[in-house]
Amino acid sequence: MGSEIDSHIRNHTWDLVPPLSGRKPIASKWVFRLKLNADGSVNRYKARHVAKGFTQQEGIDYEETFAPVARFTSLRVIISITVMEDLELHLMDVDTAFLYGELKEEIYITQPEGFIHPDYPTYVCRLNKSLYGLKQARRVWYETIDSFLKEKGFCKVNSDPYIYIYLSSSGKVIIFLYVDDLLIAASPSLLDSIKQMLHQRFRMKDLGEATSLLNIEIIRN
Amino acid sequence: MLRQLGYLRSILTYSMSNCKAISTPIEVKTSLPKLPATPTSALSIPYRQAIGKLIYAASSTRPDISFATSMVSTHLQAFDTPHWEAVKRIFRYLQGTLHYGLIFNSNGQSLLTLEGYSDADWARDSSDRKSTSGYLFTLKGASISWMSKKQDTVALSSTEAEYIATTHAAKEALWLRGLLHDLGYPQESATIIHEDNQGCIALSKNPIFHTRTKHLDVQAHFIREQVRTNKVALNYCPTENMVADFLTKALHSPQLIKLCQLAGIIPTTHHC
Numbered sequence: 001m002g003s004e005i006d007s008h009i010r011n012h013t014w015d016l017v018p019p020l021s022g023r024k025p026i027a028s029k030w031v032f033r034l035k036l037n038a039d040g041s042v043n044r045y046k047a048r049h050v051a052k053g054f055t056q057q058e059g060i061d062y063e064e065t066f067a068p069v070a071r072f073t074s075l076r077v078i079i080s081i082t083v084m085e086d087l088e089l090h091l092m093d094v095d096t097a098f099l100y101g102e103l104k105e106e107i108y109i110t111q112p113e114g115f116i117h118p119d120y121p122t123y124v125c126r127l128n129k130s131l132y133g134l135k136q137a138r139r140v141w142y143e144t145i146d147s148f149l150k151e152k153g154f155c156k157v158n159s160d161p162y163i164y165i166y167l168s169s170s171g172k173v174i175i176f177l178y179v180d181d182l183l184i185a186a187s188p189s190l191l192d193s194i195k196q197m198l199h200q201r202f203r204m205k206d207l208g209e210a211t212s213l214l215n216i217e218i219i220r221n
Numbered sequence: 222m223l224r225q226l227g228y229l230r231s232i233l234t235y236s237m238s239n240c241k242a243i244s245t246p247i248e249v250k251t252s253l254p255k256l257p258a259t260p261t262s263a264l265s266i267p268y269r270q271a272i273g274k275l276i277y278a279a280s281s282t283r284p285d286i287s288f289a290t291s292m293v294s295t296h297l298q299a300f301d302t303p304h305w306e307a308v309k310r311i312f313r314y315l316q317g318t319l320h321y322g323l324i325f326n327s328n329g330q331s332l333l334t335l336e337g338y339s340d341a342d343w344a345r346d347s348s349d350r351k352s353t354s355g356y357l358f359t360l361k362g363a364s365i366s367w368m369s370k371k372q373d374t375v376a377l378s379s380t381e382a383e384y385i386a387t388t389h390a391a392k393e394a395l396w397l398r399g400l401l402h403d404l405g406y407p408q409e410s411a412t413i414i415h416e417d418n419q420g421c422i423a424l425s426k427n428p429i430f431h432t433r434t435k436h437l438d439v440q441a442h443f444i445r446e447q448v449r450t451n452k453v454a455l456n457y458c459p460t461e462n463m464v465a466d467f468l469t470k471a472l473h474s475p476q477l478i479k480l481c482q483l484a485g486i487i488p489t490t491h492h493c
Contacts, residue, residue: 073365073366073397078404079223080325080361081406084333084361157404160403163404215228216281217224217322218223219223219224220222
């Protein structure tokens with residue numbers, strides 16, 4: 001819980017403001033989850049502070065919410081290419097990915113339970129950044145990573161909006177985006193520079209060689 | 222190699238974790254009755270949860286259970302003991318094939334050629350006489366895309382059922398060709414789709430058999446257009462080598478094992 005609050009502070013997710021009359025803040029709560037590895041063993045315990053997005057009102061608290069979903073077929077096609085071209089296949093995950101995007105709407109939420117400011121208990125949080133649970137959270141994150149990759153010279157694949165490709169004389173990089181997980185298939189000479197590029201912009205965990213994604217184990221000989 | 226050993230172990234619940242393995246996911250000629258409503262005695266069965274888990278496995282690494290899973294999932298609205306027994310049989314099959322996964326080989330060539338298989342089982346469902354479509358696509362022998370689906374309309378002949386199935390396969394072929402093109406692997410020639418019905422192949426080339434096909438919907442002629450413009454080509458393949466066969470009907474164990482091998486679904490020796 002502490003590390004979640006730390007990342008909100010570092011990220012300047014919200015400002016504490018007096019409540020506006022006539023504008024009800026969206027309720028928030030804590031969600032606790034047990035993360036498992038692909039083989040079923042315990043990875044870590046996770047706490048996340050989320051907005052109760054179902055209380056949001058269309059036109060006031062959100063507008064666009066659609067975000068595309070990746071296909072298993074695309075993943076298998078990338079695996080085929082990786083094997084044929086003998087690319088490196090690595091996995092990275094973005095810490096608190098949904099907190100990156102800039103919000104277009106003005107949104108207020110209640111203070112996180114257990115972390116209520118002692119001097120201003122009645123204040124509410126005015127969001128600067130997107131938050132888990134908001135209806136538009138996925139979309140805002142997708143827009144953020146999409147514009148970042150394009151800026152760095154990646155091309156979005158027409159047939160699948162979750163695949164980005166980068167070609168240069170020294171090789172190729174294919175990125176498969178699954179929400180906040182990035183599967184990176186890269187020529188060995190490009191792998192490190194791609195990771196560095198991502199680290200510079202986002203706080204990321206480098207999970208090294210990809211051994212599992214979406215409950216699918218990836219085994220390379 | 223892609224596999225789901227851990228996931229499959231975790232879904233073998235419903236007091237199935239020590240169940241006895243069985244060699245096929247569904248008994249040959251299985252027919253499940255269509256019920257008006259779930260009887261009270263069956264309400265406590267976790268039918269939908271179990272199928273949700275099977276669908277995840279079927280669509281990520283296990284095309285061999287796709288047909289059986291799609292069959293039980295047409296009864297989500299109303300089910301009883303026979304349906305639940307069919308679900309449990311799929312789990313028993315998984316119990317014996319936990320180590321199976323999709324194999325990807327590099328085999329030296331630097332060409333990524335897409336190949337497909339399309340099949341149909343005519344009037345399989347005895348309650349509404351609708352047929353089942355199935356397709357499977359491979360890249361260098363590795364399965365990358367597959368589907369098993371009951372057709373929306375009633376086909377009047379096996380050729381017609383096959384023809385409708387090739388439409389689904391052709392749509393997928395077009396999308397895959399586009400994806401491969403975008404990723405730098407344009408398919409220079411037409412994508413071969415293997416098909417075991419000569420009448421269907423003839424029909425895709427020429428508007429023959431007018432009296433028997435004049436009623437076919439416009440969308441079924443989509444395949445003819447794709448053949449004419451050289452995007453796909455239908456190629457005859459004898460039924461015993463028709464990989465998509467296991468996506469349209471229940472097979473006996475030796476044939477299922479043979480087709481699984483052709484589709485690159487094989488046991489792994491790697492342990493974790």
